[in-house]
Amino acid sequence: MPGVELEETLLPGVGVRYQMRTRSGQLLGIVVQREGGAEIAVFDRRDPDRARETFRLDPEEVDALAEVLGAPRLTQRFADLSREVPGLESARITVREGSPFAGRTLGDTRARTVTGCSVVAIVRGADVVPSPAPADALFAGDVLVVIGSAAGLEQLDRRIAGQV
């Protein structure tokens, strides 16, 4: 990720060590262990080589933490991605009440065939369905995270709204 100061070092026999200097100037250490656990460390201000406080996480806690930090970031990250590829755009298309596709499957929209767009995630309240399959159901209120060309996205938006 550009602009983020993240340093990665192998810790032989243990795992991988990451060190991140945040933009606010704080130093964060993360050790991801081979067995799946992790340690998150805050460094001593007087001796920035030394971890002053360490959180020890077992593999399940690591998963839980990753989910907390990861899910809301997903849609954001696609927006970032589309910014880097010229001509590729992303959009969030809401399946509104009364849409012909509410209660049907994603495959029924034939989004890719008709508009060339890819639905990369379905956001449903606090949940995210990443890389949804054609058989996944759509409900009123779902938000589709879609990438494609500007024209394709517009066409899909109209299609989901039942205007075509």
Add this chain to the structure above:
Amino acid sequence: MDHVAALLVELGLLFLGLSLLGLLARRLGLSPVPFILLAALALGEGGLVPVENAAPFLEAAAEIGVVLLLLTLGLEFSATELFASFRRHAPSGLVDLVLNGPPGFVAGLLLGLPWQGALALGGVTYISSSGIVARLLGDLGRLANRETPAVLSVLVLEDLAMALFLPLLVVALAGDGPAQAAGGIALAVGAVLLVLLAAQRHGHRLGRLLSHDDDEQVMLRLIGLTLLVAGAAQAMGASAAVGAFLVGLALPASFAERARAILGPLRDLFAATFFVAFGLATDPGAILPVLPAALALAAVTTVTKIATGWFAARRDGVAVPGRLRAGTALVARGEFSIVIAGLAVTAGLPAVGPVATGYVLVLAVTGPVLTRFVEPLSARLVRAPAAA
């Protein structure tokens, strides 16, 4: 009591005793190895209580203990980690070797050992205990510290050096003429390099051959293969330890993690019996006369290890307190020093045993204690942040 009953009772008491010693060691934040050695010294030849019935079993189990110790040493680090450490820290590894091997070698010669014995003693003083150090770093919450990659890299490079040193030592201990020794060493180095290269290319096949959904199958296949190779190596005049080490190196990283988990408890059991057997075979009366020498050697090689850690951590841009932490963390010597000494003793150089025992007893305890105390001490070395 009949023989079987006496054997079982002796072993039962022994393992219960080991459990208590382990508890005590953990409570003190130390490795159980020096405690086991001390207890075994008190029991064995010339000690307080002779262990007669269990001795033959312990000797056989000790051989398996060495094999499993070396197998897990080979499993500990992946080839990727090895090459990465070598690229980044080759000079640190060299400093480590140059500073910590020669003191043992010179001390051996001064003590009147033949050069092969001195070579073994050089190995004893060279190799830090990766078991003690890795555990210590975790216990002290230092894994995230900036000096830790340097410390672990030094350990990995010692591991690599062991792969070359062990065959070399075994050939030297066999005691043929210099020409045969040179030939044997070339052969051994060639074998190690061949295994490392073959592991890069074909290690995954070996992994596939050994892997199975069932843990029991994996354990039996792995131990079977390892004992077979170790036995073959021993029969060819190399050491069983070397064979086992090569098996560990050859296994791919993907398989190594599972193998470590499965072998862990078994390794701990047999390794403990190895330390017991080594302690039993060492006459405690023979340690006292060489204790001053062992202490002096310990003092010198404490300084040289601190210098090694200092150098390695400085390469990574770590400040003075971190360099001190790195140096003191490396001071502990333990299981592999005993393995090396054990090779020399079985090759007919019993004089290496008492020196190495005294030496390891001292450093397996003072190393961890030193690095604990250096932390608050070195904190005083850094100035308080300027009042904002």
